[in-house]
Amino acid sequence: MNIYLPIAEMSVNVAVFLSMGCAVGFLSGMFGVGGGFLLTPLLIFMGIPSAVAVGTGSMQIMASSVAGAIAQYRRRNVDIKMGLVLVAGGVVGAIVGVGLVRILRQIGQFDLFVSLSYVLFLGAVGGLMLIESVGTIRRARSGQPVSARKTGQHSWVHGLPFKMRFNRSKLYISVVPPAAIGAFVGFMAAIMGVGGGFVMVPAMIYLLRVPTSVVIGTSLFQIVFVMAVTTLLQAVQNKTVDVVLAMLLIVGGVVGAQFGVIAGGRLKGEQLRFLLAALVLLVCLRIGWELVARPGELYSIGPLLGRP
Amino acid sequence: MQPGAAAMTCRRLAVAAMLALVAPALAQDALPLPPRVLMGPRQPPAGPAGPRKDAVERVEADVSTRSVEVTTGFTGHEILVFGAIDNSQQPEDTAGNYYYDVVVVVEGTPYAVVVRRKSDIAGVWINTSSVLFASVPSYYAIASTRSLDQIAGPAVLERNSIGFAHIQMTPAVGVKWNLSDYELAGFRAAVIRLKQKEHLYVVEAKEGVTFTGRSLFRSTIALPGNVPVGPLVARTYLFRDGEVLSAHIARVTLERKGIERVLHDFAFRYPFTYGIIAVMLAVLAGLSGSMFFRRETA
Numbered sequence: 001m002n003i004y005l006p007i008a009e010m011s012v013n014v015a016v017f018l019s020m021g022c023a024v025g026f027l028s029g030m031f032g033v034g035g036g037f038l039l040t041p042l043l044i045f046m047g048i049p050s051a052v053a054v055g056t057g058s059m060q061i062m063a064s065s066v067a068g069a070i071a072q073y074r075r076r077n078v079d080i081k082m083g084l085v086l087v088a089g090g091v092v093g094a095i096v097g098v099g100l101v102r103i104l105r106q107i108g109q110f111d112l113f114v115s116l117s118y119v120l121f122l123g124a125v126g127g128l129m130l131i132e133s134v135g136t137i138r139r140a141r142s143g144q145p146v147s148a149r150k151t152g153q154h155s156w157v158h159g160l161p162f163k164m165r166f167n168r169s170k171l172y173i174s175v176v177p178p179a180a181i182g183a184f185v186g187f188m189a190a191i192m193g194v195g196g197g198f199v200m201v202p203a204m205i206y207l208l209r210v211p212t213s214v215v216i217g218t219s220l221f222q223i224v225f226v227m228a229v230t231t232l233l234q235a236v237q238n239k240t241v242d243v244v245l246a247m248l249l250i251v252g253g254v255v256g257a258q259f260g261v262i263a264g265g266r267l268k269g270e271q272l273r274f275l276l277a278a279l280v281l282l283v284c285l286r287i288g289w290e291l292v293a294r295p296g297e298l299y300s301i302g303p304l305l306g307r308p
Numbered sequence: 309m310q311p312g313a314a315a316m317t318c319r320r321l322a323v324a325a326m327l328a329l330v331a332p333a334l335a336q337d338a339l340p341l342p343p344r345v346l347m348g349p350r351q352p353p354a355g356p357a358g359p360r361k362d363a364v365e366r367v368e369a370d371v372s373t374r375s376v377e378v379t380t381g382f383t384g385h386e387i388l389v390f391g392a393i394d395n396s397q398q399p400e401d402t403a404g405n406y407y408y409d410v411v412v413v414v415e416g417t418p419y420a421v422v423v424r425r426k427s428d429i430a431g432v433w434i435n436t437s438s439v440l441f442a443s444v445p446s447y448y449a450i451a452s453t454r455s456l457d458q459i460a461g462p463a464v465l466e467r468n469s470i471g472f473a474h475i476q477m478t479p480a481v482g483v484k485w486n487l488s489d490y491e492l493a494g495f496r497a498a499v500i501r502l503k504q505k506e507h508l509y510v511v512e513a514k515e516g517v518t519f520t521g522r523s524l525f526r527s528t529i530a531l532p533g534n535v536p537v538g539p540l541v542a543r544t545y546l547f548r549d550g551e552v553l554s555a556h557i558a559r560v561t562l563e564r565k566g567i568e569r570v571l572h573d574f575a576f577r578y579p580f581t582y583g584i585i586a587v588m589l590a591v592l593a594g595l596s597g598s599m600f601f602r603r604e605t606a
Contacts, residue, residue, distance in 0.1 A: 002381065002383065003380055003381075004378070004379070004382055005568075006568035006571040006572040007571075007572065011383065059589075060590070062587065062590040062591070063589075063590035063591070063597075067597065068598075108435045108438055112432075112435065228587045228590075231586050231587050232583035232584065232586075232587060233583075235575065235586055236579040236580050239579055241582070241586050243571060243575075243585070243586050243589060246586070246589075250590065250593045250597070251593070251597075254594070254598070254600075254601070255597075258601050291432050291433060292431050292432060292433070293433075295426060295433055297501075298425050299424065299426075299494075299495065299498030300435070300502070301424075301499055301502050302421070302422050303419060303421065303422070304420035304422055
């Protein structure tokens with residue numbers, strides 16, 4: 001059965017996109033990630049215009065994060081104050097990002113910018129995760145104790161001004177680093193169509209020393225609000241949010257995530273991280289290859305954007 | 309109305325009656341005239357109707373579907389362009405020779421297209437040059453009695469913009485300054501190649517236009533599922549010995565209908581409300597999904 005997407009302006013197979021949402025939902029449920037970094041490239045690969053893929057992705061990520069955020073809030077795992085600082089930064093980042101999307105589309109460099117951002121971030125995050133997980137697996141095999149990093153040490157982060165007390169995180173730090181992290185994640189969300197959890201979570205743990213128990217909840221809190229703003233901005237400024245496409249992906253994703261959570265429960269943390277790192281690197285290589293391989297068609301056509 | 313025009317209306321009526329296919333209200337304009345929808349009020353025949361030996365041939369045509377609706381399930385639509393030659397001198401049996409040639413061109417609404425070309429910059433393929441064509445037909449289908457080069461010379465085809473090589477594509481002002489004619493031709497060819505790949509520029513198979521008897525002809529044009537919405541223009545040309553004898557225009561509207569028309573219009577007219585609804589939908593979908601599954605697993 002085919003359905004016509006009103007914003008992407010193309011006819012697509014319902015079953016294909018439902019199962020795509022389902023597969024990404026499965027992986028995101030299994031690894032506990034948003035899945036935007038998988039979904040957006042997949043949509044572009046399926047022929048959805050990249051700007052529509054990014055805009056629609058933000059709506060899908062919001063839907064898949066909102067239930068998790070509420071569940072975490074009920075378990076009192078959200079540091080609201082920290083979350084609001086992250087959201088404030090995120091909104092600024094998203095506004096800048098959405099504006100940049102418009103300019104890049106007009107000058108015809110949006111696809112390139114998206115691909116480069118993906119290669120850079122996925123390469124860095126995937127590489128670090130791979131090294132870390134392989135190290136942990138080796139140490140576990142050789143019988144050494146698997147220990148977390150030492151916390152509580154002061155770094156340059158703690159020397160910055162505008163200090164604020166974050167009760168739930170048990171921190172007294174400057175608002176500058178969390179606001180900057182939030183802004184950076186919001187910017188990425190607008191450009192790459194990702195939630196940015198894979199950058200925000202490590203940044204909060206290693207840079208801000210936020211306790212692990214509240215990291216996930218607080219990052220989900222930020223993602224929901226920043227994604228809501230991003231969805232709105234993309235709809236208003238770029239008109240690239242396809243509600244029909246988003247609903248297909250959301251329905252598939254919600255179903256897939258349930259099975260993903262079950263599958264994820266059967267694997268150890270470091271095994272999961274190793275698999276996720278491999279997946280991230282594969283996506284990175286795939287996008288990177290597109291950039292360097294000689295294209296079969298050097299020309300591309302598109303409508304004139306911006307000027308009336 | 310001038311006396312010549314009255315006689316013309318007469319002949320038009322005669323043909324319409326002969327065909328019994330064409331509704332009387334379809335009388336349409338010949339190409340060189342500015343397009344108008346209707347001729348003046350119908351007048352009773354003033355003289356002897358029917359073909360005259362000394363009269364010139366004229367072509368009249370119409371399209372089977374005046375308005376095509378693009379709905380959620382739209383996968384394409386086949387339109388029939390049919391017509392007749394007024395004062396046809398064609399012998400009953402052409403014995404494989406082409407006495408007349410008919411070419412049907414169906415063109416979509418012209419729009420501005422940016423063509424970009426990639427080059428290798430330090431190992432990465434980047435869009436480096438671009439050309440803005442101010443006006444490119446969004447869709448272009450062509451059907452003819454035989455291949456175009458057999459019908460007429462390039463000058464005639466160019467004058468009437470018949471065939472891919474002669475599609476009107478005007479580069480925006482200022483483009484010529486930084487590109488050679490050769491490079492510009494490359495961009496032009498790319499538009500045609502990419503549009504062909506999308507099945508938006510199409511040449512109907514051989515014998516795209518077929519004759520029935522001395523004056524009736526027909527041709528089917530298959531609009532693909534991805535045909536851009538907007539009015540289409542069907543131009544019909546009558547050729548004899550490489551020269552255009554007569555031409556005719558018919559119009560087809562192609563409109564979004566149904567739910568996605570509503571959604572598309574809404575998204576572009578009220579983007580803020582659309583965005584708010586998108587956000588609320590996402591929240592609702594996310595929550596109801598998790599609630600549904602919690603109940604299932606609990």
